[in-house]
Amino acid sequence: MSSWIAGLCAALATCALLWLLPPIGNGVLWGVAALIALGALRPHLRPPTWPVAMGVLCGACLAVALHLLADHFQLRYVWLYSSAALPAYLKFSNLWGGDEGTVLLLATFCMAAALSGRQLEGWAGRGMALIAAWYTATAAWLGPFSATPADWLASLPSQGMNAHLQTFWMSFHAPLILGAYAWALAPAGAALGALGQGDSAYAWVMPRYSRRAWLVLTAGIGAGMAWAMEDFTFGQLWHWDPVQTSAFVIWALLGAVLHGARRWRTNGANRRLLPLLSLLAAAMACVAMAVTRSTVLASSHRYIGTTSWLSHLVLALILLVLAAFYLLAGRRAEVAAGRRRGASDWTLDVAIYLFAGTGLLALGALVQAHLYEWLGLERPSELKPFFETLTAWATTAEMDSLRRAFDQWDVDGYGLALWVVPLLAVLGLIGGYSFLRRCGRSRLALLATLAMAAVMLWTGWRGGWLSGGYNGDGMLSQSIVRVLPWLDAALLGGVFLMGCCLFWGALSLWRSRRLGNLRYSGGLALVHGGAVIALVGGLAATALNSYQQISIPPGTSFEQWHSVIGGMELRVLPDSSRPDFSGYHAVAKVELRDGERTLAGHALFQDSRGNPPAYQGPVRQLCEILDYHYARFASDRGYVLHPFIVRGWSGDLQVWVPASARLLKQPGDEIESVVVVRRFPFLSLVWVGLLTMLFGALLLPAGGVLRRRGHTASDGVAQAVSQS
DSSP: OHHHHHHHHHHHHHHHHHHHOGGGHHHHHHHHHHHHHHHHHOGGGHHHHHHHHHHHHHHHHHHHHHHHHTTOTTBHHHHHHOOTTSOHHHHHHGGGTSHHHHHHHHHHHHHHHHHHTTTOOHHHHHHHHHHHHHHHHHHHHHOTTOBOOHHHHHHOSOOOOOGGGOSTTHHHHHHHHHHHHHHHHTTHHHHHHHHHHOOTTHHHHHHHHHHHHHHHHHHHHHHHHHHHHTOTTOOSSOOOOHHHHHHHHHHHHHHHHHHTGGGTTTOGGGTTHHHHHHHHHHHHHHHHHHHHHOSSSOOTTOOOSOOHHHHHHHHHHHHHHHHHHHHHHHHHHHHHHTOOOOOOOHHHHHHHHHHHHHHHHHHHHHHHHHHHHHHTOOOOGGGSOOOGGGGGTSOHHHHHHHHHHHHSOOOOHHHHHHHHHHHHHHHHHHHHHHHHHTTTOHHHHHHHHHHHHHHHHHHHHHOOHHHHHOOSOSSOOHHHHTTHHHHHHHHHHHHHHHHHHHHHHHHHHHHHOOGGGHHHHHHHHHHHHHHHHHHHHHHHHHHSOEEEEEEEOTTOOTTSOEEOGGGOEEEEEEOOOSOOBTTEEEEEEEEEEETTEEEEEEEEEEEOOOOOTTOOSOSSOOOOSSOOTTOOOOOTTOEEOOOEEEOOSSEEEEEEOOOOTTTTTOSOOOSOEEEEEEEEETTHHHHHHHHHHHHHHHHSOOSOOOOOTTOOHHHHHHHHHHHO
């Protein structure tokens, strides 16, 4: 209790001090980094120092948030990323809207994990603390409490928040991802100990933090998908953007680790594999942060102008070097001891390998893109989009900018899908067999699995639901159309997995006659079933979406009614009545008429801000309507093509309005204008499936207990494992 009081007092004192004297904040962070590192090297100093360090970091975060809410633009961080016109929740969200605040918050999350494991010995106790110290020092280096230069303040009151970030989802997506990355980093120290000397602390640390990381990362990815579907630089659920690919690698590696978590101590085959995968996931968390800030690859997530990418990459390299060293050292010790392989469930082993394989495939595609860009290889024409339809949307200069952007490499999502989809299909098949054979009839389980495998192979050859439903009216690339039969096979594998899991859960509950078992069997059923539901919704929305262009010839008014998808009618009206929202406002109103019902909303925003002297990355962007890769570049006209969206259980409808001079009542527009209407069927299944997965993960038993004071590390870990 005294440590919590010390931490709370440190937080309040730091917040008050940095509110009154912000210039000393960077120095305070340097001191905290040294304090954390000292406790990592001297375990007896952890009880008095680490709670105080945690309190100081929390106080620093709170101080930054208060400066943002109070519009203290004399602080450089506030001037760069905030605006007086923002609502309070977006001002607060800017705590993670810039690089300095992001790293500070990440350091705080890492320190919280280190504090909970401060009694652990060896690398398990010091590893996460050293990572927290690293990121605290990085935050101090970036300088979140630096003063705004006088010429910046003289030129503009503030640079303002990036229009891309001014969304409700900003308040959830970024902190969830940061929390997930921090928890992915948490088992790194214990994994090093497990690789080197078989340290049993890994059995307590890994299930706890890997499960949290997977749960929060899933929620963060889901929030990011919701953001992407209404954002002018995406407009689709997933497109293997480099940052998305990095997050997928972490998610897949965590999935591999969790499938072996309950049997790590008894399965000799995985005693070294799982710690290695944990270290790879930790290193990838650093790589994902670096890719977000890197200029090497074209990315819709890119936020350039800051320098933390180097810190993330160096830490990732350190983790990988240590992993290699302890892997070799542990191998020699294992050979000398003659350790035997323990019992193994081969279906779980296959699941581990499949999850790890998909993650490594995505990592290979990311590495390949970096190598091709560094080597200066020309990007093949088949990986570039079709530009001709953009002539009604962009000026000649903007088209030239787009062409240059498309010359830059990123992840080849088409090629990656060809490899990942079959693995997902096999994963569903093996998972279904694993649950089915637990029901007690192995031969019937094998026969059912073989029959489903035959159906899946036939579907992969001839096609199924998605292949038959695709009519060429949507936005799907022909490169993905060729993969539709295998997507159908993957859906069949997923449905087989869900059906077998639900059957096993119901049978387990019937045999035990104990509702308490529902927590485990029901949790597993919800996780696997929710994943399949989300997969069905995502693939259906991607493959079966419809796309309609409404051409408005020169001399024709936008205000006329036009027929659109589903028998509805649409018209676009100029609108400037919406109040200014941090530098940009709506200039178009969309009306949709469906029988006697009329829906109305805003689309197309105009950004009135100019580029300040310290401009860091794009504030104004133009959406490339066919392929949302590389859409983040500045438009001199300053228009943000945000759609009007109508959501429903059967599908979402989007209306994209161009920045036409006729619409804006301006002279000089003598070209054809195009309004784009897109419909995504079954998109609600994605959100239902993700929520089901998250509920199931929360329902599952924790798999361990916190150690009480007086327990040794080994006693606490043994108790945790025995109760899992």
